[in-house]
Structure formats: structure tokens, C-alpha cells
Amino acid sequence: MTGPVSGPVSGPASVPVAARGGAPVGVLADLDVIEACAVLYLRLWNGGAAAQRQMLAEFGRAIGPDGAQATLNSLGRICDLCARHGRRPIMRHGITCKCLGSDEACFANLVMLAARGDREDAMLIATLMVRPDMAPALAGLAQTFGLGLTRLTRRQAPAAKPPVADQAGERLH
Numbered sequence: 001m002t003g004p005v006s007g008p009v010s011g012p013a014s015v016p017v018a019a020r021g022g023a024p025v026g027v028l029a030d031l032d033v034i035e036a037c038a039v040l041y042l043r044l045w046n047g048g049a050a051a052q053r054q055m056l057a058e059f060g061r062a063i064g065p066d067g068a069q070a071t072l073n074s075l076g077r078i079c080d081l082c083a084r085h086g087r088r089p090i091m092r093h094g095i096t097c098k099c100l101g102s103d104e105a106c107f108a109n110l111v112m113l114a115a116r117g118d119r120e121d122a123m124l125i126a127t128l129m130v131r132p133d134m135a136p137a138l139a140g141l142a143q144t145f146g147l148g149l150t151r152l153t154r155r156q157a158p159a160a161k162p163p164v165a166d167q168a169g170e171r172l173h
Helices: 017-022 033-045 049-085 102-116 119-129 132-155
Strands: 024-027 099-101
Touching (some): 024 102
């Protein structure tokens, strides 16, 4: 599922430190719709401004401009919070990749738990991703994002293809 990875090597399994969160742990098809959407929209968000504009338009058609803006603002703030206060960069696969990376699985669980109102479990997952003092903020943003995805998926299926090519970043394939 993954190709060769270069970078610093650590530990008995010789897994490059930079690629640990990208290790495939499943496939997107095994996730429920909210979790799969969380992963796909995380991947799309990192596709740049054109992808973000397309997401806003898609969300706006489904849940209205205010709901779309709130949902995407929460995703943007999640990405910013993880970039600033994350334990390490979140690894992600390419938008069309069928694999589910370990970081993506963690993100999907966070969003689903938060959207269901399982605050304590969402906080536990959040502490795996960011500093403990930032976990409440991450869990709250994940809840807003997850609830927006819930509204969206009740009205339409997620986009199957990316609007634009993925830009450089922590992407494996």
C-alpha cells in the first residue's frame, strides 16, 4: 500500500519517524460516512485555496452559506491548531488514495466521537494529536466540524474526486 519512504530511522521496526502517522491501517471504504468525509475533506483542505473554495461552494449548496462557513472555518482552525500545537505533523494520503493512514484514522475517530457528544473520548483522542492544554479546543472544533458534516451528509454524498491536484505537504501517495 505504501512505497519507499526516506527520512530518519528510529526504533526496532526501522519505521522512518516522519512517516509513522501515514502507515496504512485500513481503507476508506471501511469507515462510516461521517468518518470518511472527515478524512476526505481533511485531504481536500490541504489541496490549497482552489480546493477550499470548491468545498465552500459544495457545502453552501447543501447546508447554506452560514453553515458552510462555520463548518469549513472549524476545519481550517483544526488544521491550524494541529500545525501550531501538534505533537508532530499530521500525515495524510492523497485525495484519491483508498488507504487510511493511522493519523487519518485518529482524526476520523476524533471527529465522529466529538459529533456524537462523546466529549471525554474525543478529548482522549485529541491529547494524542496536540498538547494536552490544547485538547479541549481541538475537541470543540472537531465537534463543530463533525456536526457540519452530519448536516452535509444528510443532504448529499461526498465528492468522489478532488477538485484540484494536491499541493506539497505531508502526503504519502
